[in-house]
Amino acid sequence: MIVATYVKHVPDVEARLAVDGARIDLDAAAFALDGMDEYGVEAAVRLKEAGIATEVVAFALGPARSEAALRTALALGADRAVLLETDDELDALAQALPLAEAVRACGATLLFVGGKQADWDSAALGPAAAEALGWPLCDWATEASLVDGELVAIHDVDDGSEAWRAPLPVVVTTQQGLNEPRYPTLPNIMKAKRKPLDRQPLVGAAPRTVTLAAALPSRARRGVRLEGDAATVAAELVRRLRDEAKVL
Amino acid sequence: MILIAIDHAGGVPRRAALELVSAARALAADGEELAAVVLGAADAAPVGEAIAAFVPRVVRVEDAALERPSHERRTTALAAVARELAADVVLLGAGRAGQAVAPRLAQRLGGALLEDAAALRREDGGVVAERLAYLSRAVLTVRAQASPVVASVKPGAYPVATPADAPGLVTTVPAATDAGDGVARPGDRRPAERGRVALEEADVVVCGGRGLGDAEAFERLVVGLAEDLGAGVAATRAVVDAGWRPYGEQVGQTGKSVAPKLYLGLAVSGAVQHLSGMNRSGTVVAVNKDGDAPIFRVADYGVVGDVHEIVPALRAALAGLV
Numbered sequence: 422m423i424v425a426t427y428v429k430h431v432p433d434v435e436a437r438l439a440v441d442g443a444r445i446d447l448d449a450a451a452f453a454l455d456g457m458d459e460y461g462v463e464a465a466v467r468l469k470e471a472g473i474a475t476e477v478v479a480f481a482l483g484p485a486r487s488e489a490a491l492r493t494a495l496a497l498g499a500d501r502a503v504l505l506e507t508d509d510e511l512d513a514l515a516q517a518l519p520l521a522e523a524v525r526a527c528g529a530t531l532l533f534v535g536g537k538q539a540d541w542d543s544a545a546l547g548p549a550a551a552e553a554l555g556w557p558l559c560d561w562a563t564e565a566s567l568v569d570g571e572l573v574a575i576h577d578v579d580d581g582s583e584a585w586r587a588p589l590p591v592v593v594t595t596q597q598g599l600n601e602p603r604y605p606t607l608p609n610i611m612k613a614k615r616k617p618l619d620r621q622p623l624v625g626a627a628p629r630t631v632t633l634a635a636a637l638p639s640r641a642r643r644g645v646r647l648e649g650d651a652a653t654v655a656a657e658l659v660r661r662l663r664d665e666a667k668v669l
Numbered sequence: 670m671i672l673i674a675i676d677h678a679g680g681v682p683r684r685a686a687l688e689l690v691s692a693a694r695a696l697a698a699d700g701e702e703l704a705a706v707v708l709g710a711a712d713a714a715p716v717g718e719a720i721a722a723f724v725p726r727v728v729r730v731e732d733a734a735l736e737r738p739s740h741e742r743r744t745t746a747l748a749a750v751a752r753e754l755a756a757d758v759v760l761l762g763a764g765r766a767g768q769a770v771a772p773r774l775a776q777r778l779g780g781a782l783l784e785d786a787a788a789l790r791r792e793d794g795g796v797v798a799e800r801l802a803y804l805s806r807a808v809l810t811v812r813a814q815a816s817p818v819v820a821s822v823k824p825g826a827y828p829v830a831t832p833a834d835a836p837g838l839v840t841t842v843p844a845a846t847d848a849g850d851g852v853a854r855p856g857d858r859r860p861a862e863r864g865r866v867a868l869e870e871a872d873v874v875v876c877g878g879r880g881l882g883d884a885e886a887f888e889r890l891v892v893g894l895a896e897d898l899g900a901g902v903a904a905t906r907a908v909v910d911a912g913w914r915p916y917g918e919q920v921g922q923t924g925k926s927v928a929p930k931l932y933l934g935l936a937v938s939g940a941v942q943h944l945s946g947m948n949r950s951g952t953v954v955a956v957n958k959d960g961d962a963p964i965f966r967v968a969d970y971g972v973v974g975d976v977h978e979i980v981p982a983l984r985a986a987l988a989g990l991v
Contacts, residue, residue, distance in 0.1 A: 434922075434941050438803055445807050457923065513784070514776050539922065542802050542945070545772040545784050548740065552776035557853040558740050560769045563916060573856065577917040578765070584856030585739070591853075594769075597906070597923040598916055629781040633797065634810040642953065643969040654972050655982035658954065659990060661970060666952040668873075668931040669990065 422589070424465040424474040425529035426499065427520065427550075428458040428481050430490035431540040440635050444510075454490040455540075459497070459602035460595035461533025464565060466498035467600065468531075473567060476500050478527050482516050484508050488618065495613035496605035502616070503527070507623040512630040513545035519623055520546075521553035530590040531572070536561050547594035557587040563598035671697055672756035673724070674747055675707045676764065677716040684870045685762035685822075690723045690830035692822050693760055696789050696796070704728065705837075706750045708743060710736040717839045723830055725837040728754070732844035739853040740766070742844075744773040749845035751778060756817055758796060760789075763821035764869065771821040781813035783820040787949075796820070804922055804945035824869045825928040825949070868918065871901030874929040876920060876947070878905045880936030880957065881976060884913035890980040891935055897984055903927065905943050921946040936976045939964025956980070 436450035454462075468474035479494035481487040482505040491502035505519050524532050532554070534547035544560075551558035559565070559574035563582070566573050572591045575584050605613070645661070647654045663669040671693045676683040693703050704726040707717045710733050717729040730746045738746070747770065751759050759774065761767040763785045775782035783789070786798035787808070796818040802809050868874065875898065877891035887908065895902045904914040906921055920927055922942040932950035937943065939955070939962055947953070948967055955968035956979050965971040972979055 432803070434804060438806055440807075443810075445803060445809075512782065513772060514782050517772075517776060537923065540803060542800075542805060542922075543784055544768045545782060548769045548772040549776050549782070551740075552744070552773040555851060557851045558769060558773070559853055560740070561765060576765075577915070578858075581858060581860040581917070582915075583858045585853045586856055587739075587853035588851060590851075596916070597909075597919075629775075629815040630783065630811050630813055632809050633812050636808045636810075637806065638808055640948065640967075642967055644965075644971070645969065646965075646971045646973065648973070651974065651978040651982035652985070654974065655979060655986040658970055658972065658983065659986040662931065662952065662954070663990070666931070666969065668952050669987075 422474055422531065423476045423478060423527060423529040424468055424531045424533070425478050425480060425524045425527060426458070426461040426465045426494065426533040427535070427546070428462065428479055428490045428494050429455045429535065429538055429540070430481065430483060430487040431455045431538065434539060438637055440637055443632055443634050445635050452486060452489065454493040455535050455538060457535030457537055457539065457595060460597070460599040461535060461593070462494045462497045462499060463600045463602040464533055464595065469498065478503065478529060480505070480520060480523060482507070482520055482623065488620070491618055492613050493605060495616045495618070496610045497603060500616065502618040504618065504620045505623040506620050507626065509626065509628065510632065511626050511628050513543055513549045515626050515628045516546060517549035517553040519626055521550050524550070525554060532592045534592060534594050536594045536596045544594070547592055551592035554590070554592065556590045556592050558592045558594070559585050559587055560594045561596040562593050563596050565593055565599060670702045670704060670754055670756045671758045671760065672751055672754055673703070673705045673760045674767070675705050675716060675720050676762050676767070677707065677709065677713060680712065680715045682716055682720050683762070684829060685764060685824045686720065687723065687829040688824065688827040689760045689762055689822055691827040692789055694830065695827070696758065696791060698791060702726065704754055706730065706747060708735045708738060708746050717841070721837040721839050722832040724833065727837055727839040729839055729841045730844050731841050735844060737855040739855070740769045740773060741852045743770050744777060746844050747774050748777050751817065759817060759819045761819070761821045763823050767821045771819050775819035778817055778819065779815065780817040780819055781815040783811060783813055783818060785823050786820050787823045787826045789820055789822065804941055805926070805948055806945070866899065866901040868901040868903060868920070868925055868927055871927070871929050873898045873900035873931045874903050874927050874950070875900045875933045875935065876903035876905065876937055877908060877935050878937035879907035879911065880938065886977070887913050890976055894933070894935070894980055894984055897987055901927070901929070905937055934964050935980060937964050938962045939967065
């Protein structure tokens with residue numbers, strides 16, 4: 422079976438943000454493969470190592486710099502990569518259609534997508550891609566395995582966890598805990614440079630939302646420091662929570 | 670027509686569902702109709718009655734397979750009702766299930782998705798949402814450019830609604846034709862060791878960090894204080910990675926997002942990823958030995974000190990309050 426895994430090139434979590442008109446200016450930021458997507462790459466590569474997957478194909482959708490995220494995925498063990506290249510800002514629904522088409526074209530029967538994107542804080546691409554493909558979705562997987570040709574995944578719910586089974590083909594969105602992603606080794610980084618990476622221009626995708634404005638709000642906090650011995654501090658904190666903040 | 674999808678548990682609507690009613694009322698244009706849809710088995714009948722106190726029209730889709738519906742079945746059932754009622758806007762709560770179903774539903778209806786909206790309004794005839802991005806550090810104003818608009822609404826973004834003047838009408842319909850073969854099926858459930866306050870609905874959240882030292886100290890100090898306050902228990906990623914607490918309690922980028930009236934962080938340092946899951950909280954209290962910990966920059970009340978001394982003193986002071 423062929424396993425597909427989606428990766429996104431996102432700004433470093435510590436990157437300083439600035440607003441430029443209606444967009445967040447990321448020109449000065451360092452970018453890397455989204456940590457949430459590493460779980461999917463790792464899961465796909467492990468399926469290949471276990472002799473279950475025959476090929477692991479990594480997909481990215483975005484500007485030319487996204488190639489770096491794909492090279493990381495290749496260094497982690499993906500066999501080849503496809504970049505659907507566009508500078509347009511496309512929402513998850515608009516991205517899902519060409520991604521689904523490309524995934525279907527490669528013959529994959531399993532697609533991993535990170536549970537939540539570190540740049541847009543969005544959890545929509547996996548479900549939207551599942552819908553575009555007409556495949557079931559197992560979301561927020563903390564465990565995933567193939568049993569009798571079906572995918573069995575476990576995710577957390579408010580009061581514990583629950584298992585879901587789905588026939589292939591299926592989309593799985595990943596969550597921390599699914600596995601412990603490996604680090605790329607230097608020899609594998611060198612090898613990744615020679616692995617095939619297919620750049621396809623993405624044209625004609627129609628966005629269904631438009632961003633009108635961006636802002637960097639900061640919530641005013643009281644910033645009160647309480648000092649003294651434990652009993653004094655505790656009494657003062659309780660008094661302020663009751664009388665000042667009125668939350669007790 | 671604005672259609673709201675009602676999450677429920679134990680025969681009653683969840684708090685997020687009553688928040689959606691407020692969101693829908695605020696968004697509704699003059700004279701625009703509101704309706705609610707309840708998916709469930711026969712035992713969801715009380716949910717339909719309960720929500721009818723808030724909206725004029727309730728459609729209850731009854732099917733045994735909707736007791737624990739997959740995202741696919743939920744999408745199919747909601748799409749059928751949305752089409753039947755010609756809904757212009759469909760609102761879902763942005764809990765885990767809502768965040769998975771809303772994109773599928775928007776895609777199926779050929780509409781637009783406004784995800785995890787912290788605010789919704791109409792502007793020049795279109796629907797506009799404010800949503801957080803970049804680990805909750807930025808606010809983006811996003812406008813839908815296709816119809817219908819499917820929006821998932823952030824828990825806590827709107828107040829719980831008050832009942833309407835007159836009760837609404839409930840109709841019960843069977844589920845639409847089967848969602849097909851490609852459907853996920855529910856398997857075993859593993860309940861948590863004991864029932865706790867649902868984290869995303871809690872008015873007070875007590876969160877513990879790695880600085881507590883070990884799982885025993887977490888249980889004694891964090892869970893102990895949370896029980897005193899009737900609060901939800903939360904943990905940082907480092908605590909979950911260390912195996913002290915389950916993933917379901919993790920707050921932050923890869924965990925839950927909470928916005929309680931009061932958040933108490935005990936030995937929490939305040940990494941960017943954690944702050945993204947709690948920085949909408951009302952009042953923030955931080956207790957940490959390290960006075961330079963980033964959590965103090967978002968705290969209303971900061972105590973530089975040892976949680977092992979401060980928390981017992983705090984519990985004693987709280988006991989004196991009641």
